[in-house]
Amino acid sequence: MTRRQVAALAVAAALVAAASAGCTWTTSAPNSTPASNAAPDNGPVQGPAITITALNFGEPLTVPPGAQITVVNRDDVAHTVTSKVKGQFDVKVGGNSRATFAAPTTPGRYPYYCVYHPGMVGVLIVQ
Numbered sequence: 406m407t408r409r410q411v412a413a414l415a416v417a418a419a420l421v422a423a424a425s426a427g428c429t430w431t432t433s434a435p436n437s438t439p440a441s442n443a444a445p446d447n448g449p450v451q452g453p454a455i456t457i458t459a460l461n462f463g464e465p466l467t468v469p470p471g472a473q474i475t476v477v478n479r480d481d482v483a484h485t486v487t488s489k490v491k492g493q494f495d496v497k498v499g500g501n502s503r504a505t506f507a508a509p510t511t512p513g514r515y516p517y518y519c520v521y522h523p524g525m526v527g528v529l530i531v532q
Contacts, residue, residue, distance in 0.1 A: 450475045450503070455527065457484050457498075462517075462527030470510040470531050477503045484525065489516045494529075 453468045454475040468474060476486050481500040488494045493515060496506040509515060512532045519525040 450477060453508075455486060455529075457525075460522055460525055462486075462519075462525060465528040465530055467530040467532060468508045470508065470512060472508045472531075473505050474508055474529075475503055475505050482521070484519045484521060486517050486527070487520050488529075489518060 452475060453466055453472055454477055455466055456463055456477045456479065458479045460480065466474070476484075476496055476498045478484050478498040478500060483497065483499045485498070486494065486496045486506070493509055494506050494517070496504050498504040508529060508531050510531075513530075515529040515531065517527050517529060
C-alpha cells in the first residue's frame with residue numbers, strides 16, 4: 406500500500422469517527438434542556454413523560470399548555486425530541502438519561518422526531 410493510500414484511509418477513518426460522534430453532539434435551542442444537564446434515568450417520574458424504549462417514543466402524550474415534560478431515555482444511545490416546526494421545542498437526552506422541557510403554551514398537535522434517528526416520530530398534544 407502506498408503512502409497516499411494509507412493517508413486516504415486515515416482521512417476516511419477520521420471522517421467516520423467524526424460522523425459517529427454526531428450522535429452525542431448537543432446545541433442549545435428554545436425550550437430545551439441540553440444533554441449535559443440530563444440526569445441519569447433512575448427513580449419514578451413526576452408529571453407527564455415521554456418514555457423512549459427500543460427507538461420508539463410510544464403513544465401520543467396529552468398535556469396542558471406550558472407543562473413540564475420529562476423525557477426518559479431507556480435506550481443506550483442519545484435521542485432528541487425535536488418539533489417538526491423549528492423552534493417550538495428541542496431537547497437532547499443521552500442514553501439511559503432523562504431531561505425536561507416546557508410544552509408549547511398554544512393548544513394544538515405538535516409532531517416531533519429524533520434528529521439522530523429520523524424514523525422515530527411522535528406527537529405531543531397540548532390542550
